[in-house]
Amino acid sequence: MMNSKISRKPAPDATRRKNGLTTALTYLLLSFWAVVVLFPFYWMVLTSLKSYGAYNAEHTPVFFTLSPTLENYQNAFTAVSLGGYLLNTLIFAVLTTAAMVVVSTLAAYAFARLRFRGKNLVFGLFLSMMMIPTELVVITNFVTITNMDLRNSFPGLILPSITSVFYIYLLKENFEQVPDELYRAAKVDGTSDLKYLWKVMIPICRPTLVTITILKLIECWNAYVWPRLITDAPAYFLVSNGIQEIRENGFGRENIPAMMATVVVISIPLILLFLAFRKKIMEGVSRGGTKG
Amino acid sequence: MDRNSRKAWLYLLPSLILLGAFLIYPLIDVLIYSVEECYNFASQTYQGIGLYNYAYVLHDPYFLQALQNTFVLVIITVPTSTVLALVISTALSSIRPLRQLFQTIYFLPYVTNTLAVGLVFMVLFQRTEYTDGLVNLMLEWFGAGPIDFINGPHWAKMFVLCFYTVWVVLPFKILVLTSALASVNEDYYKAARVDGTSRARIFFRITLPMIAPMLVYLVITGFIGAFKAYSDAVALFGTDLNAAGMNTIVGYVYDMLYGDSGGYPSYASAAAILLFVIVLTITCVNLLVTRRRVRA
């Protein structure tokens, strides 16, 4: 038959060896990038454990330390007000996220479940707002907050950071998947909308709510631009501004190990949050998050 | 208005107020600012209406420097990060053991504070009187001379900025591409294997076209994101970016608004609108090109 042409060699060892080589190269590449990603983390932890004197005595950087010290961490909390920055950020992140969840849930519920005139128009308007870049509106917001005398205050920090059209959209899509019958059944039983939202919708859609909560917390923890514009009193600095302040004026001298200690302290909460909710975060981000 | 409608508007009220005050009003306002000439922030008065603010910004050497820096950053980081992400996620999809571990590691930069980790990069690349820094130590192994990446020549600073930007944006891209690759039906690969398709051909003729929509999405969001670069630069070079010659367009906007050289919301508005126009144009061009390419 026509197949006589197709060459058939028995179990080719060469192919197997080639496959093995490809796999080895793949792992090598992946490990290399893993090192590139992890190395800065290693370096910051390492440096934070070196004493100031030891670090500055190293003309050639050393990849390990034999006399780790926690003195830098102590320094980070005493010499600069890292504790204050952490507390500020925690307050800011929790309040903003809580307000965001409440506001977004209400709006998403209205779009997903309630019937009212002009719904499609308003929703279209909401969607188009996703395209407005922050850079454009930040200028006026800065003027608005300044005129309201809210600079260096939590309301000034929080109010413009609450709404996120994207999260409203995400929640609305999720709410719409809850079958209509549940709503009708609840209505027949005389359940109010608010109670239905609280007792039925929120429990069913909890996974999505958790996801947006975590994503918003991360966003708040890393916020830099708005806090920088709106706070100039260190008492209201968030961690991002705090680290910038420490870098430029902190510790009196170029105390790199102490700086690294603050960086470690700032990074740990988020890394713990990430490791705890790894699946949720990665799933949420791949569904449409972007950085910045 | 009936009872139901009233209730719905009540539910929408908080978000409408917030969006109106902090998103819609500012959008209109920024256009007004940008045409009000000689606006005085203290007395909140202006002298006329016109395009002077735009002309000023376009002639400002700091803006031109920022524009140039931003374009260089975009042109280098967008293709580099996309290709790198494609290579890494393809490699990631071809293995099974340790895949989860690698995925978790690669995602780490996404959940770190840009400012904080930027400081680590600064330390790694910096050259001070005491030490040449770690990166220079490695360069020395290859016989290259010490370079100060943080306070030295412009190209070296640009390199660090690009490197850090790629490091920061890769997690998102790898994640998106890995899930795009995973969503390609296994049967296509089986069919290709039955036909004896080579690895390279499978990648270029099957995999790539299948994930093309996701690649387009990544390139477009990549462009938009890179044009808005700012905090990465601050993390590496400090808040006075003009002095370092490393300012970006967004940085210019904020500097005009606030800080040592601030107090000019009109110039800031004009620059912000210019940025918006640039991003919008590039996005449209991107969409047109890719649509034609993906269809053909």
Add this chain to the structure above:
Amino acid sequence: MNIKLQNLTKRFPARGKKAQGEVTAVQDLSFEVPDGMLVGLLGPSGCGKSTTLNMICGLETPTEGKIFFGEEDVTALPPEKRGVGMVFQNYALYPHLTVLQNILFPLENLKGAERPSRKEMRRRALETAHLVQIDELLERRPRELSGGQQQRVAIARALVKTPRVLLLDEPLSNLDARLRLQTREEICKIQKKTGITMLFVTHDQEEAMSISDWIVVLNNGVLMQQGRPQTVYDDPANLFVAKFLGTPPINVFEGEVRGGMLLLDGQAVLPAIGAPDGPVFAGVRPEGFIPAVDGPVACGLNRIEVLGRDTSIVCTHPACEADTLRAIIQAEQAVVPADGTVRFSLRPEKVFLFDRENGARIATGDAPATGD
């Protein structure tokens, strides 16, 4: 080209976190597919038929055993060296390529001396497209085609390399009822035209019976029976095969053999020559019932379903394994009894006896239990 499977076994490592050990998908399977036949590999889902197909194709390597194409041992060959074509259940047509590009794809993979010229490739692609009658669709994309058309494109893509064997995975499962009939004939026609050995996998016994020259019945990775469809239907090797083939399904009774007679509910109904005494399962095909006023099988009438040509009588019997049994008789024989009891006698060739323990067929004098 005939295909021979010799003691084929496939074990997978068990899935899931806590799972240990291995799962056996195919167990010591041997059968032979004669050259130029259309063979149906039949079994319920999870019976190992897809794994078998993948091993023949080369996508999976058997744990034990050998596969021969003709005289050649192909067990260790990769798929592209075997000369097989495969049509996937969801067709796996590349969505971004046109129909013609899809059909050309396998040819473009060939290298060196095997690679035909561009012109030759095109000629062969057009020829194959003509064979499956998709000449007008060549410039379309897969999503612009109906399910039946996609199916034909997939077959063309598999045939263009002129493979020795064509494998089809559930070829009809993604089509609606009307298209199934049409495509069934289409596949049959293509097979007759090309004379190629075709092996397809299905869980639908009707589909397998209607187009195959030969069927192979699998259950839990073990070969149950093989043969011509009519033979397997008329002479099932065990209870599983008897139950699996035929619509409506066979009626199973818990009976007993005593002194060369089959007893149902204590009533002697048929001679069972040669069968040892003891409890048995008796399978009676729906068409095995003959209404008879003095018949030995007395059933309580449930309802009568008029199907036009035939009449289906649904009734109850104390020895029946299921709640109801179904008899199909000719319409003119149907009579409504006054007392709600219908009586049947049985056609001996439609009654099979099986071992109560292992379901194996028990040979009786009037129907050979084995053989073709």
